Amino acid sequence: MDLKTAVQVSASGLRAQSLRMRVIAENLANADSVAQTAGGNPYRRRVATFKAEVDRTTGGMGVKVKDVEGDASAFQRVYQPGSPAADGKGYVLMPNVNGLVEAADMKAAQRSYEANLNAIEAAKSLTMRTIDLLK
């Protein structure tokens, strides 16, 4: 039944968005994670990318996390000569995580998750109403 497939597709959306939330949480948690060695690279911000994928069993076009890739933007250089991660000149590379960008991304993931929840609710209510025709 197509409504059942709709629920499965929305469930794939829930899974994808929850993974996106996880990646955002990792970015926020590592906003200050500097390099392990002096002069090395700090934590690189990661981004989840999605792709459409047909589910073989149901035939619905669900969403799947294609990859979690590193953000290629430049690190910020901060002068902190006392830090163990500082290079020869006293500069420390900070992660390319921007709190505002992460907050906006998190809001988008949250809204998308809610949209999928609403779609599941609608499909379920339609199914129940159809069954109620028998009663």
Add this chain to the structure above:
Amino acid sequence: MSIGALDAALSYGRAAGIGKSGGLGDLGSKTGIGGSTGAAASGGFGNLVEQMVTDTASSLRTAEAASAKQVAGKGDLIDVVTAIGAAETALDTVVAVRDRVVGAYSDIMRMQI
């Protein structure tokens, strides 16, 4: 629930087989059983209900397994929710169909001969 519903369905299937010329016979003949009145498991509606009960039981079992996994901390919450939703839908459908079949059976029982 199962025995009463299956009995009713079986009788209803036999009745459908006897009155083959009507719409009920058409339903029965779809599975190729409408005409026969002998074998116990050959009622069209009986098979239908039996199939539904089996399907429902298997989806309930899936939901139970998913819940048990979740409680043990190994499962996926989304899997649990979708499995329970599917099981609920299947159970509601089978109960609604059962009610209709039992209702039809009672109607036949009350029929003036």
